[in-house]
Amino acid sequence: MDNEQRSSLIQHWEELRSRLIVSILAIFLTTALAYIFSDAILYLLRAPAGDIKLQAFSPMDGFMIRFRVALYGGVFLAAPIWIYQLLRFVEPALLPDEKKFVIPGAIAMVGLFLSGNVFGYLMLGHMLQVLFAMFGSQLDYLPSAEQYISFVVYFLVATGIAFEMPILILALAKFGIVTPAWLRRQRKFIYFGIFVLAELIVPAADPIVAPLVVMIPMIMLFEIAVFLTRFVVPKRLSQLTTTASSPSTVATSSNR
Structure with missing residues (x-):
């Protein structure tokens, strides 16, 4: 490894280190802020359970549950910062026409994730009622607060990730892995x-x-993602796909 490569590698490590420090510091500060409002956050997370009482089984459970709620809230609140730091770190590896999507991409990722969280929270009450009803009259459901909070957080994260589907489809289209025509053909599946x-x-x-x-x-x-792929798919690939799927091309191939 020559001096130029070694210098470039050191610069990459320094940049990674600085962006990790910024992200961790942001999560630390937002976690401290969330801990101050942990009672309000815990109330919001517990509300979908209705009259079900959450159980604590250890003297430390009160602190640990509030700490976990604050940590989840801190990561959530700091999401715009650490997502932005992540995208800025990978930005040098992008092509010039791809770099213009860094800021809009970060905003879209955060917005879609938050939308998924809101949607999941609105669905949570109905889903919990159905799950609680499955216990029937022969069983009493006495969930621990830790198990319940973990379930709610994982569910909200899952719905948030599910709402990132347009970003995934657009990324696959940008790298030529999928095309609008292919997505339309696979629509029913x-x-x-x-x-x-x-x-x-x-x-x-x-x-x-x-x-x-x-x-x-x-x-x-x-x-929406299928509609937007036509603007991000490589032009050459789009032209080839359109030509291959056109009626004249199909007719010519069948004559041969």
């Missing part, structure tokens, strides 16, 4: 996959109406 996912996320006595509530926003996000 993708719809079916969304329906199966909705059935797994929202268990209910009615296997149609409740999953439809989950499916509708997911399908809308998918269709």
